[in-house]
Amino acid sequence: MLSSLLIANRGEIARRVVRTAKKMGIRTIAVHSDVDASMPFVREADEAVEIGPAPARESYLDQDKILAGAKATGAEAIHPGYGFLSENAEFAERVIAAGLVWVGAPPAAIRAMGLKDAAKALMTEAGVPVTPGYLGEDQSPDRLQLEADAIGYPVLIKAVAGGGGKGMRRVDAAADFLDALASCRREAAAAFGDDRVLIEKYVLNPRHIEVQVFGDTHGNVVHLFERDCSLQRRHQKVIEEAPAPGMDEATRAAICAAAVKAAKAVDYVGAGTIEFIADASHGLRADRIWFMEMNTRLQVEHPVTEAITGQDLVEWQLRVASGEALPKRQDELAIEGWAIEARLYAENPTGGFLPSIGPLRRLRFPKGLRIDSGVEEGGAVTPFYDPMVAKVIAHAKTRVGAARWLAAGLRQIEVWPVRTNAAFLARAAADEDFRAGRIDTGFIERHADRLVPDGTPPERVVQDAAATLLPERGASPWTALTGFRANRDPQPEISVAIDGEVYTILLADPPRKARTVRIDGGTILFDAGEGWAISDRMSAGGTGTTAADGSILAPMPGRIVSVDVTEGATVTAGQKLLVLEAMKMEQALLAPFDGVVAELMATTGGQVTEGTILARIEKVSN
Incomplete structure (x- = not known):
């Protein structure tokens, strides 16, 4: 067994590898950029080596620094995780040449599967079904157009060296082909330095199904069944599950056998994933599923496979890298229950899913679910790396049970002030x-209108905000208007500010118990995976905070996008003073009470840090 392991990665996957390696008695070494020095994966490893500044090309993609770190710490092996250098054949060769153990696919297999056209040609030769298309050397526009016409529209143009949806275009008619080709080639050249493309038939009702395979150095290859990764947004996976819904035993046997055949064709060793595209127009059928590509590494979604098989895939990687045979034979593996994983990202669904960065003042996960996270409360989401906050995994006896459990857990997530897609994920998991x-x-894309929150607080949130704030302020002629109702106590109609916007509502009877917490002097209400800054409109500075002297403070770092008042101007309670853009969101800061703008420090376009005084409002004496 390996004695020491350097993890050439960061965040969630680095923590994941450290956890298993330490369980196996292997000394762990983390590498990190300067901005990641206080991250949990660094603290949890036995040793850590700083390898450069925040940009990945100067740290996590710098092969020389990583190899130097391995040498300095006496590491025996390197685990690349996923992303970064995990599928870089040159790096794998350098690790091996340095006398270290590479916990990954053989460099030859990485190269064989790295180019989509060559991989498909290899799979065709091995008898693995591939999507109808053109993989030829002739890359002239005329030849590509001719091949697309012969395949029949719609077709998909894909960059040969592509990935992550880059260099990919769907074409529905012959007249649109050449423009789409030119655009695809420009994008591919910019992203990969290679503008070659392949053409394949576009499947109109596609399901993305992949099979987990594993090989060892003794010639054994097994599969650990399939996963369905069809829920995607802009070609990026959002929710993954295992097994695939609607998969019968005959089709499962066929697709898994094809995956094993594909792995054997490249003498595969370690963890890999064979990805297929399925035409689900008439359900899943073995003759309507085709090879798409191979990922020569561990996948982000590997926890769902671990859940249904009861196996630790990182442990399998480390045992295979140590020269051991696979821990299980094919006939010893079976599916137990159903698992679904949701990727929790720091992004704002109501703002076009733009990344949301900043401090994590609040980060609370549900109990009873598996949570794989690279960050913790008190940390931050930075702009330098993938904005994943966590993977949330539910495992139950049935698919419906797993989906219900996942949706309920996602609704319990509390993150502030960073925005996340938790509410969006919960809606997807609960969708009929x-x-x-x-x-x-x-x-x-088809159901976006019912999956993506619109940014407006639902009535229950306004009710909860009102019920929360009413006991804090007592009766007030400005915020409570009573009406006569026979034999009933008067119910107040009150106004509250939620994320800077004022809402007036008749308080329900009896009010619900809301989930609220005080953060940085403000009150945050959590509901169904979303966080809302709430305040009494008569004493709130919008989503900011107000000092005792009436100073309006910036609630977080950001940019002033507009200033709506001038110094000396008279303002009323709840009036918008200025707008701060923070974490890709615009937040209105409001006057806390009637008064005069005594001082105005904010200027349009100015950058401010958290706690900066932006304005000061003085009350007017009667």
């Missing part, structure tokens, strides 16, 4: 079509 297994890769 998702629960029924009516899914394909266009599911999210």
Whole structure:
């Protein structure tokens, strides 16, 4: 067994590898950029080596620094995680040449599967079904147009060296082909330095199904069944599950056998994933599933496979890298229950899913679910790396049970002030079509109107905010208006500010118990995976905070996008003073009471730090 392991990665996957390696008695070494020095994965490893500044090309992608770190710490092996250098054949070769153990796919297999056209040609030769298309050397526009016409529209143009949805275009008619080709090539050249493309038939009701395979150095290859990764947004996976809904035993046997055949064709060793595209127009059928590509590494979604098989795939990686045979034979592996994983990202669904960065003043996860996270409360989401906050995994006896458990857990997540897609994920997991297994890769786009929150607080949130704030302020002629109702106590109609906008509502009877917490002097209400800054409109500075002398403070770092008052101006309680853009969101800061703008320090376009005094309002004496 290996004695020491350097993890050439960061965040969630680095923590994941450290956890298993330490369980196996292996000394762990983390590498980190300067901005990651206080991250949990650094603290949890036995040793840590700083390898450069925040930009990945100067740290996590710098092969020389990583190899130097391995040498300095006496590491025996390097685990690349996923992303960064995990599928870089040159790096794998350098690790091996340095006398270290590479916990990954053989460099030859990485190269064989690295180019989509060559991989498909290899799979065709091995007898693995591939999507109808053109993989030829002739890259002239005329030849590509001719091949697309012969395949029949719609077709998909894909960059040969592509990934992550870059260099990919759907074309529905011959007249649109050449423009789409030119655009695809420009994007591919910019992203990968290679503008070559392949053409394949576009599947109209596609399901993205992948099979987990594992090989060892003794010639054994097994599969650990399939996963369905069809819920995607802009070609990026959002929710993954295992097994695939609607998969019968005959089709499962066929697709898993094809995956094993594909792995054997490249003498595969370690963890890998064979990805297939399925035409689900008439359900899943073995003759309508085709090879798409191979990922020569551990996948982000590997926890769902671990859940249904009871296996630790990182442990399998480390044992195989140590020269051991696979821990299980094919006939010893079986599916137990159903697992669904949701990727919790720091992003704002109501703002076009733009990344949301900043401090994590609040970060609370539900109990009873598996949570794989790279950050913790008190840390931050930075702009330098992937904005994943966590992977949330539910495992139950049935698919419906797992979906219900996942949706309930996602609704309990509390994150502030960073915005997340928790509410969006909860809606997807609870959607009736998702629960029924009516899914394909266009599911999210097709149902966006019911999956993506619109940014307006639902009535229950306004009610909860009102009920929370009413006891704090007592009766007030400005905020409570009573009306006569026979034999009933008067109910107040009150106004509250939620994320800077004022709402007036008749308080329900009896009010619900809301989940609220005080953060940085403000009150945050959590509901169904979303956080809302709430305040009494008569004493609030919008989503900011107000000092005792009437100073309006910046609630977090950001940029002033507008100033709506001038120094000396008279303002009324709740009036908008200025707008701060922070974490890709605009937040209105409001006057806390009637008064005069005694001082105005904010200027349009100015950058401010948290706690900066932006304005000061003085009360007017009567």
